[in-house]
Amino acid sequence: xxxxxxxxxxxxxxxxxxxxxxxxxxxxxxxxxxxxxxxxxxxxxxxxxxxxxxxxxxxxxxxxxxxxxxxxxxxxxxxxxxxxxxxxxxxxxxxxxxxxxxxxxxxxxxxxxxxxxxxxxxxxxxxxxxxxxxxxxxxxxxxxxxxxxxxxxxxxxxxxxxxxxxxxxxxxxxxxxxxxxxxxxxxxxxxxxxxxxxxxxxxxxxxxxxxxxxxxxxxxxxxxxxxxxxxxxxxxxxxxxxxxxxxxxxxxxxxxxxxxxxxxxxxxxxxxxxxxxxxxxxxxxxxxxxxxxxxxxxxxxxxxxxxxxxxxxxxxxxxxxxxxxxxxxxxxxxxxxxx
Amino acid sequence: xxxxxxxxxxxxxxxxxxxxxxxxxxxxxxxxxxxxxxxxxxxxxxxxxxxxxxxxxxxxxxxxxxxxxxxxxxxxxxxxxxxxxxxxxxxxxxxxxxxxxxxxxxxxxxxxxxxxxxxxxxxxxxxxxxxxxxxxxxxxxxxxxxxxxxxxxxxxxxxxxxxxxxxxxxxxxxxxxxxxxxxxxxxxxxxxxxxxxxxxxxxxxxxxxxxxxxxxxxxxxxxxxxxxxxxxxxxxxxxxxxxxxxxxxxxxxxxxxxxxxxxxxxxxxxxxxxxxxxxxxxxxxxxxxxxxxxxxxxxxxxxxxxxxxxxxxxxxxxxxxxxxxxxxx
Numbered sequence: 001x002x003x004x005x006x007x008x009x010x011x012x013x014x015x016x017x018x019x020x021x022x023x024x025x026x027x028x029x030x031x032x033x034x035x036x037x038x039x040x041x042x043x044x045x046x047x048x049x050x051x052x053x054x055x056x057x058x059x060x061x062x063x064x065x066x067x068x069x070x071x072x073x074x075x076x077x078x079x080x081x082x083x084x085x086x087x088x089x090x091x092x093x094x095x096x097x098x099x100x101x102x103x104x105x106x107x108x109x110x111x112x113x114x115x116x117x118x119x120x121x122x123x124x125x126x127x128x129x130x131x132x133x134x135x136x137x138x139x140x141x142x143x144x145x146x147x148x149x150x151x152x153x154x155x156x157x158x159x160x161x162x163x164x165x166x167x168x169x170x171x172x173x174x175x176x177x178x179x180x181x182x183x184x185x186x187x188x189x190x191x192x193x194x195x196x197x198x199x200x201x202x203x204x205x206x207x208x209x210x211x212x213x214x215x216x217x218x219x220x221x222x223x224x225x226x227x228x229x230x231x232x233x234x235x236x237x238x239x240x241x242x243x244x245x246x247x248x249x250x251x252x253x254x255x256x257x258x259x260x261x262x263x264x265x266x267x268x269x270x271x272x273x274x275x276x277x278x279x280x281x282x283x284x285x286x287x288x289x290x291x292x293x294x295x296x297x298x299x300x301x302x303x304x305x306x307x308x309x310x311x312x313x314x315x316x317x318x319x320x321x322x323x324x325x326x327x328x329x330x331x332x333x334x335x336x337x338x339x
Numbered sequence: 340x341x342x343x344x345x346x347x348x349x350x351x352x353x354x355x356x357x358x359x360x361x362x363x364x365x366x367x368x369x370x371x372x373x374x375x376x377x378x379x380x381x382x383x384x385x386x387x388x389x390x391x392x393x394x395x396x397x398x399x400x401x402x403x404x405x406x407x408x409x410x411x412x413x414x415x416x417x418x419x420x421x422x423x424x425x426x427x428x429x430x431x432x433x434x435x436x437x438x439x440x441x442x443x444x445x446x447x448x449x450x451x452x453x454x455x456x457x458x459x460x461x462x463x464x465x466x467x468x469x470x471x472x473x474x475x476x477x478x479x480x481x482x483x484x485x486x487x488x489x490x491x492x493x494x495x496x497x498x499x500x501x502x503x504x505x506x507x508x509x510x511x512x513x514x515x516x517x518x519x520x521x522x523x524x525x526x527x528x529x530x531x532x533x534x535x536x537x538x539x540x541x542x543x544x545x546x547x548x549x550x551x552x553x554x555x556x557x558x559x560x561x562x563x564x565x566x567x568x569x570x571x572x573x574x575x576x577x578x579x580x581x582x583x584x585x586x587x588x589x590x591x592x593x594x595x596x597x598x599x600x601x602x603x604x605x606x607x608x609x610x611x612x613x614x615x616x617x618x619x620x621x622x623x624x625x626x627x628x629x630x631x632x633x634x635x636x637x638x639x640x641x642x643x644x645x646x647x648x649x650x651x652x653x654x655x656x657x658x659x660x661x662x663x664x665x666x667x668x
Contacts, residue, residue, distance in 0.1 A: 051526035158614050188382035188553065193597035193610035200607065215526065222599035222608070245601060260531040262556030264583055268601060269560070274535060275528045278496040 004078065005039035006209050007063065007177060012036045012072035014055075014062045028283045032058040034233035035072075037309075040177075045203065045210040047224030047241070049217055049257070053279055055233040056213045060179040063211065064096050065089075076177070094124050097170035101182035103162030107154040113140070113165060114150040120172045136172070143168045143198060160191035167198065177209045184219060196223060217261050221245050229254045232282055232290040235309060239316040250318040253291045289321065297322055343410075344515055344547045345394065345432075346370035350407035352389050352398060352571075361618040363389045363402065365571035365626075368645070371515065376541055376548040378558035378579075381568035382594075384615050387551045390568075391519045393417070394549070395434055396424055411515065429460040433508035437520040439500035443492040449503045450488030453510060460511040475506040478543065479536060498529035502536065509544055516540075519551045534561050555594065559583055564654075567591045570616050570626035573645065577655030587648050587657040590627045625660070633661055 014033040020026050033055045040046045048056045062069045065081065073080050081092050097120075100106040107116055117136040121127050127135055137147025143164040154162060163183060170178055180199065184192040200223065202208060214220050220227060220241075227244050229237040229251065237244070237251040249255050256273040263269045275294045280286055286293050292302035301321050309319040352364035364386040371377040379387045392398055394409050396416050409416040411432060419427065436442050444452055453472040457463060463471060469488075476484035479502040492500055501521060508516055518537065522530035538561060541548055552558050558565050559579055566576040567588065575588040586592050596609035613630045616622060624639040625631070631638070637660050646664050649655030 051528065160614065188615070189555075189594055189597045190382065190611035191614070193599075193608035196599070197607045197610060200605070217527070218599045221601065222604055241604070256528060260527040262530070262534070262554065262560045264555050264559045264595065264598065265600065272531060272535075274531050278498055278529060279526075 003041060005075075006042045006044075006077060007040040007211070008073075008075035008078075009036060009038050009059075009063060010073040010075065012059070012062055012074060013070045014058050014067055015070040030283045031233045031285070032282065033062055033069075036230075036233075036235050038228055038235060038238060040209055040211060042176075043203065043207050043209055044226065045212050045224045047220035047227040048211065048213045048230060049215065049220050049227060050230035051215065051257075051279055053232075053282055054230040055282075056230050057181055059230070060098070060181050060211055060213050064093075064098055064179055066098070090124070094173045095176045096179070097173065097175040097177075098179045098181065099163070099166050099170050099183045102186045103159055103166050104154070104186075106166060107162065109154055112151055112153055116154070116165060117150075117169050117172055120169060124173055139168045139172045140165070142171060142202070158191075159187050160194060163187060163191075163195050164198065167195075167202070171202065171206070174206070175208070177211070179211045179213070181213045182215070183212075185214065185216065192219070199223065217258060229257065232280065232285055234290060234319070235317070236291065236320070237316075237318045238309070239318075243314075243316055248316075250312060250316065250323050251291075251320050252295050252297050252322070256296070289319075299325070301325075342372045343370040344373050344412065345549070346408075346410045347390065347394065348408045348410065350390065350393060350409065351405045352386070352393055352402055353405050354402040356401070359619050362621070363571055363618055364393065366642075367407070367568070367572055369566045369573055369576055371547050371549050372564075373514075373547055374541065374545060375563045376537070376550055376561055378562035378565040379549060379551045379568060380553065380555060380558045380565055382553060382615055384618065385568040386571035387568050388519055391434065391517050391549065391551050394517060395428055395432055397434075426460075429456065429511040429513060431513055432515040432517065433511070433513040434517040434519065435501070435504045435508050435521055438524045439497060439504045440492065440524075442504055443500060445492055448489055448491055449495070449500075450490075453488075453503070453507050456507050457510050471510060472506070475510045476503070478509070478540070479503075479506045481506070496529075497525050498532060501525065501533055505533075505536065505540070509540065509546065514546050515549065516546055517549045517551070520553070521550070522557065523552070523554070530557070537561065555583070555598065567594070570622065571618065572626070573658070574627065575655075575657045575659075576645065577649060577653065581649055581653060581655040585649075585655070587655070587662060588627075588659050589631050589633050589661070593630075593632075625658075635660060 012033055013035055016030045016032055018028050036059060050056045058067060061067045063074050069082060074082055084092055114136055117139055118132050121132055121135060137150060140147055145164050184195050187195060203210060212220060212223055224241050227241050228235045231253050237254045249258055256275045259270040259273045273296060277294050288303040288305055289307050292298045299321060307319040307321045309317050312318050312323055347367055347369055350364050350367040354361040354363055367386060367390050381387045393404060404417055450472055454468045457468040457471050473484045476487055481487045481502050522533050537548055550562055562579055564578050565582050566573045569590050575582055575591045586595060593611040599608060611630050616626055624641060625643050628634050628638045643658040643660050645656040645658045648657050648662050
């Protein structure tokens with residue numbers, strides 16, 4: 001954990017302000033990402049999970065500067081990319097690429113596959129003509145597609161094939177870091193397995209670092225080294241995958257989320273915690289802990305004081321009053337995690 | 340005597356498209372018994388949703404049923420007149436869909452919409468219908484039903500909207516609910532709420548549910564029996580534990596192996612090579628043949644029929660030549 005992280009996100013916030021009313025005077029602020037700090041080591045996969053509206057996609061986009069952060073820092077290799085402008089930023093972007101959820105909508109239907117894959121190469125390199133075509137074909141082969149498809153169009157391909165092409169486009173510039181935003185959510189399970197295998201192979205061969213965003217906990221568990229759980233714009237728990245999935249999830253929200261996943265294997269099922277109600281409106285978050293209105297074990301303090309994300313031992317971060325009040329009662333949590 | 344509420348028999352549905360004739364459903368056969376939750380599971384394009392629509396005789400334009408029967412309460416839905424259908428829909432069978440936002444009318448309150456449906460099917464006054472709607476909102480555990488009655492769909496969350504849809508669907512006494520991916524648009528914690536509700540309703544309202552889903556986990560935890568659909572037909576059917584833990588068909592085996600699970604972490608997942616057939620090309624023999632790891636010569640010759648594989652007390656059936664026909668049956 002002491003090595004220098006490839007990606008170091010510090011106190012990142014993204015607030016969306018909407019104006020309402022006749023003279024647009026009243027404003028509402030949605031804190032989509034609220035003071036998030038996390039680090040991703042070289043060649044690590046950090047999974048980000050949470051329900052719709054928790055800010056996981058906005059976090060991924062903000063790291064790549066596809067949306068402008070309101071405040072905070074994003075250090076890549078120690079350099080704050082939010083300060084970069086012009087040519088320096090353009091150069092940085094080569095290292096950071098993204099794959100989106102729905103391949104049918106992330107391609108221009110009038111672009112041939114060549115144009116799709118070559119576009120980043122044209123923007124960022126001097127490759128032109130035959131060299132460009134050759135490089136594009138080579139990139140496609142790396143994702144298991146034939147170079148012969150260069151002159152075909154997106155509608156001729158299935159979702160799984162398109163997602164391979166989307167991965168090829170992201171790989172074209174030899175990035176170090178990729179944000180994968182629900183890359184398999186639009187795919188059937190048999191095809192999902194193909195794409196996950198591809199992503200794992202590429203990570204090994206090309207020493208890639210991933211931020212893997214998904215609402216599907218079993219996929220995240222499969223591919224991630226560490227997992228960040230988000231709720232209402234905040235990271236509420238962050239730990240090694242094994243710690244979270246082997247019964248040591250500490251945050252009540254993580255526990256409820258895990259227990260809600262329907263499993264095929266009866267032995268893999270957890271005792272279900274059915275949460276009451278729904279996620280609060282992010283424009284009007286509750287006071288104190290954002291999870292307290294739905295929390296089955298909420299205490300008095302939870303509605304007044306917002307818990308901080310603290311280390312419960314062994315790098316296992318969690319923001320919950322219960323965890324730390326138990327710790328004070330001489331429950332050694334770090335011991336429990338290591339067990 | 341006959342315990343089947345619904346039986347779909349050798350159903351074939353085709354669609355005319357610019358690309359040609361698509362065989363969406365190809366000999367679908369299964370039955371839903373009284374008070375059971377039956378899961379119809381499969382990947383995109385396997386014909387599961389079209390089958391659901393055919394049961395209420397609502398195949399979209401361009402499509403038509405070319406063969407088969409849909410027997411509901413021992414009457415063939417596909418041969419009913421418009422007025423008969425009107426009578427059957429709502430009072431015997433009702434359907435809910437994936438995205439409740441698209442199923443509700445945004446310009447009327449959910450109460451008005453529910454009352455309208457109730458009065459269409461039942462001879463009730465405005466006030467009686469109102470009471471019935473409130474009753475149903477209570478049955479689906481909507482908090483403060485009188486307030487919900489006056490809200491517009493956009494004021495409700497996805498989970499609440501789906502509860503309203505279920506209340507509407509069951510308000511006229513239907514004893515078969517067809518739920519087509521009812522939780523796919525919802526978050527997992529809300530999905531857990533809705534699935535628990537469906538299980539409760541089955542007991543409280545004494546209904547059968549046909550749950551159409553792509554999610555094997557959802558089906559495993561909610562249903563009593565399951566049919567696995569591939570290329571428009573059932574390839575394996577039986578009780579949940581038979582199909583999922585004594586799996587016979589190579590396609591079902593492939594689907595289960597492709598699911599990430601705690602033991603598979605960071606290893607290569609098993610995938611099924613190739614893609615689902617597009618329904619445009621007429622298939623010779625078993626539809627799974629091109630992707631099957633156990634493909635044999637016989638598989639190409641004729642389409643395998645569902646044969647019993649589970650012994651005398653079971654109705655576990657599979658359409659695969661790997662299993663010899665049971666002579667004792």
